[in-house]
Amino acid sequence: MIEFIDVVKSYSVGNQALKGVSLQIEDGEFVFLVGPSGSGKSTIIKLITGELRPTSGSVHVNGYSLERIRKREIPYLRRTIGVVFQDFRLIDTKTVYDNVAFAMRVIGAKEKEIRERVPYLLELVGLDNKSRRHPGELSGGEQQRLAIARALVNNPSTIIADEPTGNLDPARSFEIMSLLQEINKLGTTMLVVTHAQDLVEQFSNRVIVIEDGLIASDGMEGYYSYENQ
Amino acid sequence: MKISNLGYLLKEGIRGIFLRGFMSFAAVCVTVACLVIVGSFASLVYNVSVIVEDLNETSEIRVFIDETLSDAEAKSVHTKINQLGDNIKECVFVSKEQALEDFVADHDYDPAFDGLEPDYLRHRCVVVLEDNTQMRETADAILAVPGVADITAEFELAEGFSMVQQVLQVVSIAVISVLLVVSLLIISNTVKLAMYDRRDEIAIMKMVGATNGFIRFPFMVEGFILGMLGAAIAFGLEWLMYDGLVAKINELEGEMELFSFVPFETLLVPMVCTFAAAGLFVGIVGSWTSIRKFMDV
Numbered sequence A: 001m002i003e004f005i006d007v008v009k010s011y012s013v014g015n016q017a018l019k020g021v022s023l024q025i026e027d028g029e030f031v032f033l034v035g036p037s038g039s040g041k042s043t044i045i046k047l048i049t050g051e052l053r054p055t056s057g058s059v060h061v062n063g064y065s066l067e068r069i070r071k072r073e074i075p076y077l078r079r080t081i082g083v084v085f086q087d088f089r090l091i092d093t094k095t096v097y098d099n100v101a102f103a104m105r106v107i108g109a110k111e112k113e114i115r116e117r118v119p120y121l122l123e124l125v126g127l128d129n130k131s132r133r134h135p136g137e138l139s140g141g142e143q144q145r146l147a148i149a150r151a152l153v154n155n156p157s158t159i160i161a162d163e164p165t166g167n168l169d170p171a172r173s174f175e176i177m178s179l180l181q182e183i184n185k186l187g188t189t190m191l192v193v194t195h196a197q198d199l200v201e202q203f204s205n206r207v208i209v210i211e212d213g214l215i216a217s218d219g220m221e222g223y224y225s226y227e228n229q
Numbered sequence B: 001m002k003i004s005n006l007g008y009l010l011k012e013g014i015r016g017i018f019l020r021g022f023m024s025f026a027a028v029c030v031t032v033a034c035l036v037i038v039g040s041f042a043s044l045v046y047n048v049s050v051i052v053e054d055l056n057e058t059s060e061i062r063v064f065i066d067e068t069l070s071d072a073e074a075k076s077v078h079t080k081i082n083q084l085g086d087n088i089k090e091c092v093f094v095s096k097e098q099a100l101e102d103f104v105a106d107h108d109y110d111p112a113f114d115g116l117e118p119d120y121l122r123h124r125c126v127v128v129l130e131d132n133t134q135m136r137e138t139a140d141a142i143l144a145v146p147g148v149a150d151i152t153a154e155f156e157l158a159e160g161f162s163m164v165q166q167v168l169q170v171v172s173i174a175v176i177s178v179l180l181v182v183s184l185l186i187i188s189n190t191v192k193l194a195m196y197d198r199r200d201e202i203a204i205m206k207m208v209g210a211t212n213g214f215i216r217f218p219f220m221v222e223g224f225i226l227g228m229l230g231a232a233i234a235f236g237l238e239w240l241m242y243d244g245l246v247a248k249i250n251e252l253e254g255e256m257e258l259f260s261f262v263p264f265e266t267l268l269v270p271m272v273c274t275f276a277a278a279g280l281f282v283g284i285v286g287s288w289t290s291i292r293k294f295m296d297v
């Protein structure tokens, strides 16, 4: 569960990125987070992953209180969250297989578990026939699917995606969104930041609209209701 | 960190060395260069200080005892001098008979001295000091002992040697510290460059929840191996150079034997320890400080 209670975040004095945000995302939900550039979307994500601390208010994520989490607890918080970025963030010197396996190795998984889990995930995202390739040899959509497989590999309860389709054409974007919907149906909480309004409207999910550091609307009615206010 | 992951962590560390072959090569070269410079300077200073120390050992105070005292009283003066304090390293009583014998022997038993009576001379003590910088103070203290008639000593010479020793010590400590600090800076910058290469990888590791220890370990293994490799090569080079140079100088000197150099074997243990410690320090501290910059994600 993700819960923000009256969260304020200022990067410097007099420059508030978030001006009092409260929201709650239950386990198993699929939520779109939309809003204009600079409205505070990435700030919300960084508060969830522990990259930033709230200036005031409280943030609870999967049982951790982020306003008072200790530094050495942060890795364990992050194991409950899988993160996907617009720019994929893959390691070019490693194969497709090793990019996913790497994420298990660095949290100390056993080789045997790795050999079982990695092929399963590559199949889930449709890359099972490309496991020996390197990221540079994949299309943008395939690279993003690889990043999603990596985000899932440690079996997080939550996936957070910051503009996962920002670098993809509309067809690939739809494909990625559909993949995220499917993963959500398997039980993973999903928080997706996007600019792609038309894409949001093709799925009937909860939409949180943020504008200038404040929540402008939140509900199942989608982006339309906000636009038509 | 589980033991079962140790294999992976070690493998990653070694893999890193080859993956960044050029950077590793550069780091080792810099370590070798720095250690050889420090090592050469230190052995030079050590040799010079041994020579100066040997020369300074010959500085002594001769104490002449009042000739009106009996032999037993003269001996008790010797005992008093001996008890004078910490700075007396050695105090040898030389009777006037012994002094005469030595004097005649020194002059190749010249018949001119044949009729000389011991009574022309006085009982004396030859005093060697712990610390020649205190020579004047100690000499005054000896003069104040009742029964001491006179003393002679080469104050200027002894002070000159002491001065040279002190200056040498201060200068060498300063130069060696500067060299070490400069080495550490260069090496840590080299490691930092290598680390900059991997900042994306580190960011990904943090993102998926790797602990700082897990991220750091392979870098430390890498730094450790590079540091030790650099130290080993530097040590070998130093040994070859030292022995080569000493052989060359001995050859040039021929029979003269102006300076005798300390054999490398004497320097071996301290040098192995210093180089290993420096390699370890540089490798581990160098990588640790440079990783830290990329850890705060």
Ligand SMILES: Nc1ncnc2c1ncn2[C@@H]1O[C@H](COP(=O)(O)OP(=O)(O)OP(=O)(O)O)[C@@H](O)[C@H]1O
Binding pocket: A011, A012, A015, A016, A017, A035, A036, A037, A038, A039, A040, A041, A042, A043, A044
């Ligand atoms: N590191 C930072 N230092 C100072 N100000 C920052 C920093 N990061 C973000 N900001 C400011 O905080 C506000 C919110 O930024 P944020 O990145 O959350 O926006 P966003 O909604 O993700 O925008 P975009 O859609 O362009 O990614 C902006 O005004 C931005 O300039």
Ligand SMILES: [Mg+2]
Binding pocket: A041, A042, A043, A162
């Ligand atoms: Mg953003």
